[in-house]
Amino acid sequence: xxxxxxxxxxxxxxxxxxxxxxxxxxxxxxxxxxxxxxxxxxxxxxxxxxxxxxxxxxxxxxxxxxxxxxxxxxxxxxxxxxxxxxxxxxxxxxxxxxxxxxxxxxxxxxxxxxxxxxxxxxxxxxxxxxxxxxxxxxxxxxxxxxxxxxxxxxxxxxxxxxxxxxxxxxxxxxxxxxxxxxxxxxxxxxxxxxxxxxxxxxxxxxxxxxxxxxxxxxxxxxxxxxxxxxxxxxxxxxxxxxxxxxxxxxxxxxxxxxxxxxxxxxxxxxxxxxxxxxxxxxxxxxxxxxxxxxxxxxxxxxxxxxxxxxxxxxx
Amino acid sequence: xxxxxxxxxxxxxxxxxxxxxxxxxxxxxxxxxxxxxxxxxxxxxxxxxxxxxxxxxxxxxxxxxxxxxxxxxxxxxxxxxxxxxxxxxxxxxxxxxxxxxxxxxxxxxxxxxxxxxxxxxxxxxxxxxxxxxxxxxxxxxxxxxxxxxxxxxxxxxxxxxxxxxxxxxxxxxxxxxxxxxxxxxxxxxxxxxxxxxxxxxxxxxxxxxxxxxxxxxxxxxxxxxxxxxxxxxxxxxxxxxxxxxxxxxxxxxxxxxxxxxxxxxxxxxxxxxxxxxxxxxxxxxxxxxxxxxxxxxxxxxxxxxxxxxxxxxxx
Numbered sequence: 256x257x258x259x260x261x262x263x264x265x266x267x268x269x270x271x272x273x274x275x276x277x278x279x280x281x282x283x284x285x286x287x288x289x290x291x292x293x294x295x296x297x298x299x300x301x302x303x304x305x306x307x308x309x310x311x312x313x314x315x316x317x318x319x320x321x322x323x324x325x326x327x328x329x330x331x332x333x334x335x336x337x338x339x340x341x342x343x344x345x346x347x348x349x350x351x352x353x354x355x356x357x358x359x360x361x362x363x364x365x366x367x368x369x370x371x372x373x374x375x376x377x378x379x380x381x382x383x384x385x386x387x388x389x390x391x392x393x394x395x396x397x398x399x400x401x402x403x404x405x406x407x408x409x410x411x412x413x414x415x416x417x418x419x420x421x422x423x424x425x426x427x428x429x430x431x432x433x434x435x436x437x438x439x440x441x442x443x444x445x446x447x448x449x450x451x452x453x454x455x456x457x458x459x460x461x462x463x464x465x466x467x468x469x470x471x472x473x474x475x476x477x478x479x480x481x482x483x484x485x486x487x488x489x490x491x492x493x494x495x496x497x498x499x500x501x502x503x504x505x506x507x508x509x510x511x512x513x514x515x516x517x518x519x520x521x522x523x524x525x526x527x528x529x530x531x532x533x534x535x536x537x538x539x540x541x542x543x544x545x546x547x548x549x550x551x552x553x554x555x556x557x558x559x560x561x562x563x564x565x566x567x568x569x570x
Numbered sequence: 571x572x573x574x575x576x577x578x579x580x581x582x583x584x585x586x587x588x589x590x591x592x593x594x595x596x597x598x599x600x601x602x603x604x605x606x607x608x609x610x611x612x613x614x615x616x617x618x619x620x621x622x623x624x625x626x627x628x629x630x631x632x633x634x635x636x637x638x639x640x641x642x643x644x645x646x647x648x649x650x651x652x653x654x655x656x657x658x659x660x661x662x663x664x665x666x667x668x669x670x671x672x673x674x675x676x677x678x679x680x681x682x683x684x685x686x687x688x689x690x691x692x693x694x695x696x697x698x699x700x701x702x703x704x705x706x707x708x709x710x711x712x713x714x715x716x717x718x719x720x721x722x723x724x725x726x727x728x729x730x731x732x733x734x735x736x737x738x739x740x741x742x743x744x745x746x747x748x749x750x751x752x753x754x755x756x757x758x759x760x761x762x763x764x765x766x767x768x769x770x771x772x773x774x775x776x777x778x779x780x781x782x783x784x785x786x787x788x789x790x791x792x793x794x795x796x797x798x799x800x801x802x803x804x805x806x807x808x809x810x811x812x813x814x815x816x817x818x819x820x821x822x823x824x825x826x827x828x829x830x831x832x833x834x835x836x837x838x839x840x841x842x843x844x845x846x847x848x849x850x851x852x853x854x855x856x857x858x859x860x861x862x863x864x865x866x867x868x869x870x871x872x873x874x875x876x877x878x879x880x881x882x883x884x885x
Contacts, residue, residue, distance in 0.1 A: 279594065281616075300842045301596075362839075520879060524677075527615045527844040527875035560842035564835060570880065 258498050261448035263410035264417055264441065267314040271411060274313045274346055275303050278415075280422055285525040290541055291549035295426070297419045300530050300560030304370070306487075307415050307438055307558050308339035308402075314411030315400040316343040324349050329397035331355070331377070331384035333486050334363030335559050336402035341372025352397060354387045356380075360486070360563040380480045381491060403437030404493025413441025419554045420449045428548065430537040431556040433457035433466045433507060434488030436496025438558065443503035454505045458537035460484075461509040465491045466500065470507055484512055484568050487533035487558065508540035515539050516568045522557075529560040532568060573813050576763035578725035579732055579756065582629040586726060589628045589661055593617050593730075595737055600840040605856055606864035610741070612734045615845050615875030619685070621802075622730050622753055622873050623654035623717070629726030630715040631658040639664050644712035646670070646692070646699035648801050649678030650874050651717035656687025667712060669702045671695075675801070675878040695795045696806060718752030719808025728756025734869045735764045743863065745852040746871040748772035748781045748822060749803035751811025753873060758818035769820045773852035775799075776824040780806045781815065785822055799827055799883050802848035802873065823855035830854050831883045837872075844875040847883060 281296045299307035316328060327350030330340050337353035344351035351372045355364060356379035367374050377387040392399055401408065415438070416429055429446050433439045443455045459466050463481035475497040481489050492500060510518075519535035522528065534557045541548050541555070596611045614622035631643060642665030645655050652668035659666035666687040670679060671694035682689050692702040707714055716723065730753070731744055744761050748754045758770045774781050778796035790812040796804050807815060825833075834850035837843065849872045856863050856870070 305842060523844055523879060527620060529838055529842040529844060564838060564882070565885065567879070567882070570885065 256494065256498060257406070258495060259406040259410045259444065261444050263406065264413035264444050267310070267410040268414040268417060270317050271310055271313040271414065274317070274343070275309050276301060277418055278302050280419065281526060281528070283526050286538070290545055292541065293552045295419070295423045295552070295554045296526070297415060297554060297556045298528065299415060299556060299558050300528060300534065304335070304338045304342050304366070305559050305561040306335035306339065307412060307556070308335040309342065310414050311408035311411030311437055312336065312339035312343040312400060313346070315405065315407040316340070316347050318407055319398060323398055326396045326398060327351060328400050329353070329388060329391050329395070330400050330402060331388045332402050333489060334359050335487055335561055337372060338363060338366045338370060338561070340400055341367045341370035345371045352391055352395070354384050354391065356384065360566070362563040363561055366561065382479055401493070403435030403490065404495050406495060408437050409441045409444070409495060409499070411441070412438045413444045415556060416442040416445040417449065419556070420445060423554060425552055426450060426453050426554045427551040428454045428456055429554040429556070430456040430458055430541065432485070432488055432533050432536045432558055433459045434463070434533070435490035436466065436492045436500055438556065439504060440496040440499035442556065443499050447503050455503060457504055457507045458540040459507050459509055460488055460515060460536060461511050463489055464509055467507045467509055469497065470501065485515055485533040485536055487531060488536065508544060510536045510539035510543065514543060518542060520569050529562060530557050531559045531562055534558050571809065571813060572721070573810060574721040574725045574759065576759050578721065579728035579759050582625070582725040583729040583732060585632050586625055586628040586729065589632070589658070590618050590624050591616060592733055595734065596841060596843070598841050601853070605860055607856065608867045610734070610738045610867070610869045611841070612730060612869060612871045613843065614730060614871060614873050615843060615849065619650070619653045619657050619681070620874050620876040621650035621654065622727060622871070623650040624657065625729050626723035626726030626752055627651065627654035627658040627715065628661070630720065630722040631655070631662050633722055634713060638713055642666060642710065642712045643715050644668070644703060644706050644710070645715050645717060646703045647717050648804060649674050650802060650876055652687060653678060653681045653685060653876070655715055656682045656685035660686045667706055667710070669699050669706065671699065675881070677878040678876055681876065697794055716808070718750030718805065719810050721810060723752050724756045724759070724810060724814070726756070727753045728759045730871060731757040731760035732764065734871070735760060738869060740867055741765060741768050741869045742866040743769045743771055744869040744871070745771040745773055745856065747800070747803055747848050747851045747873055748774045749778070749848070750805035751781065751807045751815055753871065754819060755811045755814035757871065758814050762818050770818060772819055772822045773855040774822050774824055775803055775830060775851060776826050778804055779824055782822045782824055784812065785816065800830055800848040800851055802846060803851065823859060825851045825854035825858065829858060833857060835884050844877060845872050846874045846877055849873050
């Protein structure tokens with residue numbers, strides 16, 4: 256099993272630069288005061304398609320050989336990766352099919368279709384979506400672009416932390432959410448290469464804590480259909496992602512559902528930006544462990560802003 | 571009646587610089603495609619206290635002579651000005667009393683108190699709040715800092731367009747909401763001085779169209795208790811503001827309640843930022859008059875982001 260490395264991240268960054276935003280980094284006097292830390296928020300909610308997923312998707316799509324590309328791409332996704340892949344495919348002018356759980360927020364389904372992607376629904380379980388995808392690929396020959404367990408995707412997601420470390424000096428800690436592990440493993444590659452003293456932490460919903468338990472157990476544990484408001488973090492760690500997480504991630508911190516919702520609401524209220532529940536997990540973990548973060552310079556990756564504005568979790 | 575001028579704006583900018591953010595300017599491929607214009611959004615929702623009002627309030631408070639300042643400040647405000655004045659007073663270490671309509675969003679009342687301001691409620695009519703304020707000043711000797719009809723406040727608000735014009739070259743149009751007229755009159759001062767060819771437009775709720783009707787009539791008309799979702803724009807034009815508007819503002823465009831709500835929702839959904847209903851008025855007007863904005867470079871001032879997250883207008 257060949258893990259991607261920082262060279263792959265650098266090649267990805269060159270390849271995707273014309274198609275993504277270099278997103279801004281915001282600070283918040285309120286959250287600095289609440290945490291005692293100095294926080295730098297990397298705002299991937301402002302990224303193309305509203306999430307960091309555009310980085311990995313564009314890298315995978317534009318890395319395909321021309322003959323392969325003509326058969327199109329396909330994936331399964333609870334939403335943001337599907338949207339990102341649909342747009343990346345549209346940018347290259349090829350077809351895209353996305354398998355989505357029936358429970359996916361309507362806004363995300365509409366958005367995949369809005370970018371020209373074709374949506375196929377499946378039961379909301381990790382096992383069901385893989386099976387549905389296999390059937391589609393058998394029929395069409397499409398190139399599968401997995402949402403996280405893929406070297407091209409990991410390298411693409413790593414460009415986010417690369418930008419963060421280039422733009423903010425001397426970060427003591429970088430923290431990102433962990434679900435399937437695409438973002439955190441790419442983040443770890445960039446941190447280890449660019450700033451070896453920087454701790455790499457992951458925030459995970461306590462209700463979907465497969466990564467936390469995997470690290471404790473020393474082996475990758477898979478969880479089917481966890482229940483959390485952070486719908487972007489329901490997936491279990493992929494194989495490649497596990498290989499990087501167990502090597503390069505320093506710790507995983509958990510956040511309760513209540514803390515995720517309250518922190519999401521606080522981010523909206525105080526920073527005036529729209530973030531998804533998944534985004535709130537790292538800050539919720541920071542607020543729950545103030546002693547670990549006091550007086551530290553902390554980079555926090557805000558992953559996306561695709562929320563169904565009809566259904567806010569605190570209403 | 572001595573109108574403030576651009577020199578006052580420049581002096582205000584120096585005075586307030588340590589206490590306010592130079593807010594970022596965002597662009598949106600989505601809204602550029604929808605309008606055919608090139609739009610530059612000046613994000614005062616990211617300003618201290620969540621609105622441009624901090625500019626005028628800080629200018630007024632820090633411009634007071636020391637002996638006057640010790641008697642504190644007072645004002646009436648539907649919310650953002652009160653919050654801004656309370657914070658500005660706290661920054662200087664003096665007292666602040668804010669008269670607010672009973673109908674003000676709870677989040678704004680709490681915020682005024684959170685900054686250390688004292689809130690006194692009144693009936694939700696323009697006449698009632700002036701009377702309540704007069705009583706407070708008679709008792710305490712506090713310095714009144716009006717929300718808009720005040721040279722110090724207008725000069726402070728003008729710093730927003732000054733920054734916009736310094737940061738974005740060759741704007742054909744600058745558009746801002748109009749309520750009491752503090753922002754638009756300051757905006758006009760900066761535009762006329764820095765970029766005389768730039769058109770200055772105002773967006774106004776059709777349900778609170780006193781400025782529109784005043785310009786048509788050639789005299790300042792006052793409206794009591796208009797009903798609009800854009801609660802920051804219920805006030806009628808002040809005298810100083812009228813003097814600048816009739817001289818320097820090129821046109822006023824109206825927006826319906828339905829368009830304001832739908833545009834606010836679109837800004838949240840596509841730009842991933844939290845803006846108040848008042849913010850949506852200029853963009854709603856642009857979307858309603860595409861022929862006036864096509865191929866133009868347009869600066870749009872987004873005024874604030876203080877929303878009660880329990881009560882969203884589209885739910």
